[in-house]
Amino acid sequence: MIENEYIIRLEKKEDYREVENLVRESFWNVYRPGCSEHYVLHILRDDIAFVKELDFVMEKDGRIIGQNVFMKTIIEVDDKRDVPVLTMGPICIISELKRKGYGKALLDYSLEKAKAMGFGAVLFEGNIGFYGKCGFDYASKFGIKYHDLPEDADSSFFLCKELIVGYLNNVKGVYQTPKAYYVKDEAVWDFDKSFPYKEKLKLPGQIFN
Numbered sequence: 001m002i003e004n005e006y007i008i009r010l011e012k013k014e015d016y017r018e019v020e021n022l023v024r025e026s027f028w029n030v031y032r033p034g035c036s037e038h039y040v041l042h043i044l045r046d047d048i049a050f051v052k053e054l055d056f057v058m059e060k061d062g063r064i065i066g067q068n069v070f071m072k073t074i075i076e077v078d079d080k081r082d083v084p085v086l087t088m089g090p091i092c093i094i095s096e097l098k099r100k101g102y103g104k105a106l107l108d109y110s111l112e113k114a115k116a117m118g119f120g121a122v123l124f125e126g127n128i129g130f131y132g133k134c135g136f137d138y139a140s141k142f143g144i145k146y147h148d149l150p151e152d153a154d155s156s157f158f159l160c161k162e163l164i165v166g167y168l169n170n171v172k173g174v175y176q177t178p179k180a181y182y183v184k185d186e187a188v189w190d191f192d193k194s195f196p197y198k199e200k201l202k203l204p205g206q207i208f209n
Contacts, residue, residue, distance in 0.1 A: 001130055006065070006105070010053070010055060011203075019064060019133070022094060024038035024065060026090075031206055031208055032207065032209055036183055039187065041067075042077045042185060046178050047071070050072075056106065056113075058106045065096065065097055066106045068090075071181075072178075073176055073178050077171055084119075084120070085120065086123075087124045087177065088122055088124040090203075099205050103130070111134065115163040119164075120164040123160045128156065138155070142160050143168075146174075
């Protein structure tokens with residue numbers, strides 16, 4: 001990957017369909033038969049918590065090859081405070097360019113822009129093997145719990161990165177996923193009908209099936 005061979009810019013309305021198709025192709029049959037992420041993105045853009053200034057696409061040779069978005073949310077702190085934070089995603093890079101450094105470049109850029117806007121921390125669900133390279137750690141190390149997760153459940157999927165050092169000092173509590181991420185299967189499949197047909201498959205390693 002050569003740094004000057006790509007650009008990262010804000011998503012435009014005319015990009016929406018191309019980006020949704022990119023997300024669909026990237027997540028199809030990964031976590032479940034088919035996917036819901038392209039519809040989630042479609043819904044997020046109109047939500048009050050969506051941060052339009054952090055809605056990015058990565059472009060190479062005139063083609064969109066990646067995207068990332070952020071949403072505002074809160075940590076409900078044990079002392080009854082609500083601490084504002086960000087959550088992130090869907091984020092993806094086109095399949096043939098994965099593991100070539102583009103994803104890290106997009107993520108690092110996105111996080112720097114979020115920090116510049118004054119946001120203090122990002123929490124989301126992801127793989128520490130990749131996101132650890134961009135400074136994420138287990139949210140449990142910060143004393144932050146994932147909502148509705150039993151005490152003895154595995155929370156290694158729940159990650160956190162402070163954008164402002166010390167922002168989460170004395171912040172112990174429960175993270176709340178923005179409600180817009182929760183979509184009904186029926187709505188997903190209705191939306192998906194407007195895209196070219198792809199076969200939904202049950203595959204090993206899927207979380208939901």
